[in-house]
Amino acid sequence: MRGFVSRTAELARLDHVLLAAGPTGPALVVGTAGVGKTALALRWAHRVAARFPDGQLYVNLRGYDPGAPMTADQALDRFLRALSVPPARIPDDVEDKAALYRSLLAGRRVLVVLDNAAHIGQVRPLLPGGPACRTIVTSRDRLEGVMARDGAQRVTVEVLPEADAITLIRALTTDYRTADEPGERAELARLCARLPLALRIAAERAASRPWMPLAELIGNLRDESRLWDELGSGGEHDGVRAVFALSYRSFSAEAAHMFRVLGLHPSAEFGTHVAAEAAGVPVAAARQLLDAVVGAHMLEQIGADRYQFHDLLRAYATDVAHQDEPPLPRDDARARILAWYLHTAHTVGTVMRTWGRILEPDALPAPAAVPRFPDHDAAVEWCYLEGQNLFAAIQAADESGRDTLTWQLAVATEPAMRGMPSDDRRAAITMALAAARRDGARQGEGELLAKLAEIERTKGQFDEAATCAEEALAIFRELDDRHGVRITLNFLGVSLLHRRKFAEAAERFESLWALQRAEEDLEGETAALFNLAEAYDGIRRHHDAVDAARHSVELARALGNRHFELVGLVILARATANLADAGELGVALADAARGVELARELRDTRTEGWALLDYGRIQRLAGRYDDALVSYRRALERFSNTSVSQRRAWSLDGLGTTCREAGRIEEAVSIHRQAVEVARAAEAPRVLGLILSNLADSLTVAGEDREAGSVRQEAASLLELLDDPEATERLEQVRRALP
Structure with a gap:
């Protein structure tokens, strides 16, 4: 690091604290703002890089930034991505994220640098816990709690002699x-x-x-x-x-203006394009001006076209923006920044769109130049870079009293926020929903209620999701918004599928299919058909399920919608296999394989795991046990975090059942016991009841009749509370096997 001087005693202290043999607590580097805490931490990290062959993790928690500090939830999201966890596999809950993070670091030698922490709540969930990992925390605060509870040792950094x-x-x-x-x-x-x-x-x-x-x-x-x-x-x-x-x-007048307007950006980190828009200059000119500010050490470049402020410098930039920038130009610059996020997010949402509509934003005029995204992957990458800035932009619009802008930003950015922590998404949508109601924007209110319903559903809050969806449906009917009505009816039908109310769902989707055809909404018709196929399959109308699913696949291919095609293929394969016709298993295998392949092409990890569960089951039915074991293990990898614990339980259950049918009885019993533990922890009675019945079958084959009987009693007590066809059929089997 050019210009780093002395700090010999502090570096030696870090050596003493962090290079000791065996487990050790974090090193807490404390000192006033601008004293060089970060430089010290990074200097030490560079010196000892070879001692951490599994890498280093760094995050700026922005504990003293004029804006909102980074939460532990947000930091964990970044760390999990850095550890190559696909966004779809990142849990929603902060405790689940921390558990996955620690499990990934267990046994690894990784250095974790938690920079600019303001309070213990930012730090504790990010401590890796593994005996081979080491952690440096920098802070202006003494963070006594980290010392008392986590064994941290303090390294104090004073001003230079x-x-x-x-x-x-x-x-x-x-x-x-x-x-x-x-x-x-x-x-x-x-x-x-x-x-x-x-x-x-x-x-x-x-x-x-x-x-x-x-x-x-x-x-x-x-x-x-x-x-x-x-x-x-x-x-x-x-x-x-x-x-x-x-x-x-x-600075030149142009560079000074750039510095000022950057102080109006809603967060400390940003890209070149939004800086250009803020200053009202072309991108090439913006790069030159940013170079001038970086050259004066008033801004840091952290990547290609990415910059960030030190918190003191950001506060100063904001001050001079209010002192030296006249009110009207200042408001115009802030509006240009928010307009850039609004219209760029709208473009990203259009690229990422799989079904539905994207409302055209009109709260602010479109900027001079909006970035273009050649494909889905480019759009996803932008979302990763700008996710927190989008959240900050919504907050900034809300704080400035721009209600129309607030709700339109949330509607436009919601597709881009899908990889963000669910609490941030919910907070943004809730904030925007209040703004839409103040604005009297019934269309926006309906859209946001529908989005809030989806967030609640993904968290398993089905009653809350249904309430939000019903409110959205009432608004869309009031507005005679037939497209909104159809999308919301589809959502309510899917909620019935999740609750395994297949007969009600079938009626809902039969009506919706007819409605989508009448409206000539081919995408809506495709979705209604594969959902109808799943409902038919759930009530054992397998031939009807095959017909509906096949039709959905044909429509999806005609539309070029690969996501819809993969969903239709997986449900088609499931229904075909359920016909109990051995001659059809080859067709089902081919369809399921193509569904898995499409999920991989779309980099949709969670959907790939879902498809692998069906693929593994069909391989097992066809007697291809080794292939089935591979598919179930791959599914288990896709569901390696607790936010999808029910599917993790199903993956283990499939492995156990396959082992039993392949004659590997001891493995089957062991794996089924693991599946029961996961299902019990997930507090999913239906899943637990079905898996307990499979454990009992494995125990019976293993000759453990007494334990098998006890397990079947528990399974029966759970299954008799359910009324879906699969649970009813399994209950009858369990009762027949009881003494």
Whole structure:
């Protein structure tokens, strides 16, 4: 790291704390803002990289940023992605995320750097727990709780000693200036409060003006310091702000304007395109202006076309935006930023769309240039980069009282937020729903209620989901919005499928299919057909299920909708296999295989796992036990977190049943016991009852008749509470096997 000086004692302290043999608590690096905590942590991490062959994880928790700090939930989301967990496999609940994170790090040698933590709640869920991992936490706070409960050891970072501060100035200017007097460097260091952040900015100004006597720079800095003494509140950062001000006033008018409008961005990290829009300049010009700000150490470039502010510098940029930017231009710049997110998110949502509609936003005019996304993967990558900024943009619009913009942003960005923590999604939609109601925007209210219903359904809150959907349906009927009515009716039908009310679902989808045909909505017709096929299959109308599913596949192919095609193929394969015709199993195998292949092509991991469960079952029915074991194991990998624990239980159950039928009885019993544990933890009585009956069958084959009888009694007590066909049939089988 260029210009890093001294800190020998602090580095040695980190060695002592973190390189000790055996488990050790985190190192807590504390000190005032701008003192170099992050630089120290990263310097040490670079020095010891070879000791952590499994990698390093870094996150800026932004605990002292003027905006909202990063939550542990959001940080875990980032870490899991960095650990190659596909978005579809990331749990919704923060505790489940933490459990998956720790399981992935168990046995690995990874260094975790938690930068700029403000409170213990940000830190504790991110501690890896594994004995081979090490953690550095940086904070302005002493975080006593981390020391008391997690065994952290403190490393305090003070301002640089005068000699080291002078050495840093000399290191950063020596290639440009040779005539500076030691006494002048010492005075400059004093005026910078010997803080590395301020020293770097002042040294960069001196280096960029080699003809300017250092005494002149010092005089200018004294003048700025007096001004801040007069205007400031006497806070600990007033002297540092004088350094910022001197550098800011040295910018060209265009660079100063860029710096100011970046202070209006709703978060600390952003990309080149939105910076260009904020400043009202072309992207190429924006890159040049950003380079000027980065060159002055007033902004950090963290990747290709990605930048972030130090929290003190962001606060300063926001201050000068309010001081130096007239109100109308300031509001215009903020509006351009939000308009860029609104219209870019709308473009992304259009690319990611599988069914339904995307409302055209009109709360703000479209920006001069909206990025284009060549394919689905490019759109997903943008969502990953900008997800938190989208949430911040919705908050900023809401705080500014722009109700129309708030709800339109939420509607436009909801597809992009699907990979975000569900609590953030729910918070954004709830905030926007209130804005739509204040705005009297019934269309927006209906759209947001429908989206909230989907969020509740994915979390298993079926009653809450149904309530939201019914409210949305009433609004769409009031507006004579037939498309909204049809989509919401489809959602309510799917909710019936999830609750295994197949007969009611079949009636709902028969009516909906007719309605979609009458409206000539081919996508809606396709969805109604594969959902109808699933309902038919659930009530044992397998021939009708095959016909409906086959028709849905034909329509999906005609539309070029690969997601709909894969869903239709999997349900078609399931229904074909359920016909109990051995001659049809080959057809079912081919359809299921193609469904799995399509899920992989779409990089839809969770849907791939769902398809693999059916594929494994059909392979087992065909006697292809080795292939079935491979499919069930792959499904188990796709469901390796607790947010999909029911499907994890089904994956284990399929493995156990396949082992039993293949004659591997001990394995079957062991795996079925694991499946029971997962189902019991998931608090899913139906799943538990069915899996208990399969464990009992494996125990019987293993000769464990007494335990098998006890297990069947528990299975029967659960299954008799259910009324769906599969549970009823299995209950009869269990009762026949009881003594």
